[in-house]
Amino acid sequence: xxxxxSGKGHGRASGAxxxxxxxxxxxxxxxxxxxxxxxxxxxxxDLKVVQGEIVHDLGTEMPGDTxxxxxxxELVLRKFDVPLGAYVKTRSEIPIGSGLKSSSAAAxxxxxxxxxxxxxxxxxxxxxAIGIGVDAALDVGVSITGxxxxxxxxxxxGIVITDNEKRVLLKRVERDATVLILVPRARAFTADxxxxxxxxxxxxxGRAHEWALKGRFDxxxxxxxxxxxxxxxxxxxxxxxxxxxxxxxxxxSGTGPSFVAVLNEHxxxxxxxxxxxxxxxxxxxxxxxxxxxxxSFRL
Numbered sequence: 563x564x565x566x567x568s569g570k571g572h573g574r575a576s577g578a579x580x581x582x583x584x585x586x587x588x589x590x591x592x593x594x595x596x597x598x599x600x601x602x603x604x605x606x607x608d609l610k611v612v613q614g615e616i617v618h619d620l621g622t623e624m625p626g627d628t629x630x631x632x633x634x635x636e637l638v639l640r641k642f643d644v645p646l647g648a649y650v651k652t653r654s655e656i657p658i659g660s661g662l663k664s665s666s667a668a669a670x671x672x673x674x675x676x677x678x679x680x681x682x683x684x685x686x687x688x689x690x691a692i693g694i695g696v697d698a699a700l701d702v703g704v705s706i707t708g709x710x711x712x713x714x715x716x717x718x719x720g721i722v723i724t725d726n727e728k729r730v731l732l733k734r735v736e737r738d739a740t741v742l743i744l745v746p747r748a749r750a751f752t753a754d755x756x757x758x759x760x761x762x763x764x765x766x767x768g769r770a771h772e773w774a775l776k777g778r779f780d781x782x783x784x785x786x787x788x789x790x791x792x793x794x795x796x797x798x799x800x801x802x803x804x805x806x807x808x809x810x811x812x813x814x815s816g817t818g819p820s821f822v823a824v825l826n827e828h829x830x831x832x833x834x835x836x837x838x839x840x841x842x843x844x845x846x847x848x849x850x851x852x853x854x855x856x857x858s859f860r861l
Contacts, residue, residue: 572678576858578716581593583814585761588726590711594715596853598858603672605679617652641694654668657745661820670695673694720854738853740851745819746846760793773785784812799842807838
């Protein structure tokens with residue numbers, strides 16, 4: 563048994579964008595984006611249960627389901643046989659239900675914070691720690707596949723390619739690039755996704771995954787985007803507008819509704835895409851970020 567003691571811990575993890583959505587084939591690919599979620603965990607013998615709170619980056623409490631972060635704490639405490647209750651609070655700049663991996667970031671940050679709270683005597687590999695968050699996501703039903711690809715991108719940074727069914731990290735590379743993100747005001751939650759329609763496109767998603775393994779990331783994510791727009795009922799017009807501007811890698815991120823375009827350091831290209839998206843007069847916002855290459859999950 564790990565020595566039971568009160569403690570506080572902190573953790574952080576990034577959001578991510580989609581290259582290959584794993585719902586169709588259980589094989590995925592994603593890249594870290596420098597949008598962040600921070601977590602604080604306080605342990606104590608006087609805390610009888612695990613209680614969670616979700617806070618916006620401006621400091622206001624957000625309506626949200628705290629079961630995921632609470633389950634992450636519970637699984638860490640169970641794994642290390644720590645008989646304490648806990649209070650967990652996450653603060654995030656990642657829009658919930660946007661396809662930018664807010665759940666994976668929250669899970670990773672919470673697991674890291676709980677491990678930090680237990681103390682330095684706890685050692686665990688990064689992939690094992692990621693797996694705890696994946697288990698929690700499956701337990702509470704916020705993910706269909708467990709989102710191992712998204713979780714790896716969130717925790718490890720860079721571009722990751724995975725086999726979600728086997729929980730194997732097949733490849734990780736770093737890429738220096740700007741990302742432009744179209745974030746509609748509408749929300750779409752993974753748990754509500756039409757899995758049967760997603761399975762229909764599996765042969766072509768499998769081809770995209772093969773391209774990703776060969777380093778053809780832009781082509782892979784663009785094919786992924788068109789296929790999932792068709793399967794899930796999203797208008798691919800933002801992708802077409804970006805391609806008309808000269809973008810080579812653009813996709814629906816996750817199960818939507820956000821779109822991500824990788825720009826490769828061309829300021830004029832950024833302005834063209836921004837203007838093209840703005841001309842669509844959609845309710846929402848356009849966010850500029852970068853691919854996040856540094857591991858945020860150091861354990």
